[in-house]
Amino acid sequence: MSIEKKLAVIGVGNMGSALTRAWLQAGLIEPASICLADADTERLRALAAELGVQTADNRQAVAADIVILAVKPQIIPEVLTDIRNRIGASHLIISIAAGLPLSYLEEMLPRARLLRVMPNTPLLIRAGVAAIAQGTRATAQDLDLARKLFDSVGRSVIVEEKFMDAVTGLSGSGPAYVFLFLEALADGGVKMGLPRQTALLLAAQTILGSAALFLESGHHPGILKDQVASPGGTTITGLHVLEAGGFRGLIMSAVEAATSRSQELATVRPTRP
Numbered sequence: 061m062s063i064e065k066k067l068a069v070i071g072v073g074n075m076g077s078a079l080t081r082a083w084l085q086a087g088l089i090e091p092a093s094i095c096l097a098d099a100d101t102e103r104l105r106a107l108a109a110e111l112g113v114q115t116a117d118n119r120q121a122v123a124a125d126i127v128i129l130a131v132k133p134q135i136i137p138e139v140l141t142d143i144r145n146r147i148g149a150s151h152l153i154i155s156i157a158a159g160l161p162l163s164y165l166e167e168m169l170p171r172a173r174l175l176r177v178m179p180n181t182p183l184l185i186r187a188g189v190a191a192i193a194q195g196t197r198a199t200a201q202d203l204d205l206a207r208k209l210f211d212s213v214g215r216s217v218i219v220e221e222k223f224m225d226a227v228t229g230l231s232g233s234g235p236a237y238v239f240l241f242l243e244a245l246a247d248g249g250v251k252m253g254l255p256r257q258t259a260l261l262l263a264a265q266t267i268l269g270s271a272a273l274f275l276e277s278g279h280h281p282g283i284l285k286d287q288v289a290s291p292g293g294t295t296i297t298g299l300h301v302l303e304a305g306g307f308r309g310l311i312m313s314a315v316e317a318a319t320s321r322s323q324e325l326a327t328v329r330p331t332r333p
């Protein structure tokens with residue numbers, strides 16, 4: 061199930077390179093149909109040589125049907141200055157920049173069809189999740205194409221744009237919270253005498269298996285938690301410590317803070333190019 065379009069990725073740092081690799085590994089697009097652009101020419105050259113794709117500067121790269129904007133939100137105005145004169149109604153532009161509203165992009169690129177997407181890094185192993193919000197000029201076919209792109213590397217959901225900052229605070233940033241939890245879980249095991257590698261494997265498979273059990277069973281997480289906690293046993297003793305330490309509240313506050321930061325990023329962009 062490949063796509064026949066030409067695709068450009070502008071900004072091939074953590075997320076732009078992850079997307080490119082993942083789409084190639086998924087067989088969604090041929091290397092010859094991909095063009096990458098990045099201000100860091102050394103990184104660009106190395107990645108393109110490894111993946112067998114073309115490179116260009118930002119202006120040339122947009123000789124493509126689909127353009128992924130994968131630079132930091134603060135850099136987007138600079139990139140738009142480079143490309144805006146070359147962007148027309150034939151272009152589908154997909155911005156993955158945190159916080160940046162579709163209204164701004166639609167104003168800057170007055171003819172392009174636009175989508176705002178928030179993916180996450182597990183897409184590298186085709187286990188990502190991406191939320192997609194539709195711009196006013198984007199069509200149903202554009203949404204279908206975006207779903208195809210992001211479903212090929214995990215799952216996707218369509219959301220109203222007003223939810224994108226919360227999505228960013230939850231699943232966009234979420235992998236980092238989970239890695240922190242994974243590391244801490246393993247650290248606990250190491251403190252109790254387990255070898256590091258064994259502790260990391262136990263922690264990782266516990267997180268993976270628990271998430272899969274939730275998704276496959278369809279049970280509320282509280283029911284699944286209760287099934288682990290034997291009366292008077294070890295789990296309820298551990299849970300008490302987490303509750304006393306405000307674990308749930310802390311996680312909720314992290315999502316809230318990251319969401320607020322995403323909202324802030326909508327306003328810190330430099331002035332109109």
Ligand SMILES: NC(=O)C1=CN([C@@H]2O[C@H](COP(=O)(O)OP(=O)(O)OC[C@H]3O[C@@H](n4cnc5c(N)ncnc54)[C@H](O)[C@@H]3O)[C@@H](O)[C@H]2O)C=CC1
Nearest residue numbers: 071072073074075098099100130131132133156157158179
């Ligand atoms: N890292 C993540 O997990 C996620 C990131 N995002 C979004 O993806 C975007 C990129 O984030 P990261 O990949 O983490 O950042 P990054 O810093 O790793 O990559 C940004 C890339 O943009 C390049 N760049 C800088 N100025 C440029 C210019 N004028 N023209 C072309 N390229 C330029 C840099 O050289 C770098 O390679 C951000 O907008 C972020 O909000 C979205 C979802 C998840």
Ligand SMILES: O=C(O)[C@@H]1CCC=N1
Nearest residue numbers: 158228231232233234
């Ligand atoms: O930290 C960030 O700003 C980006 C957006 C979501 C994940 N990483």
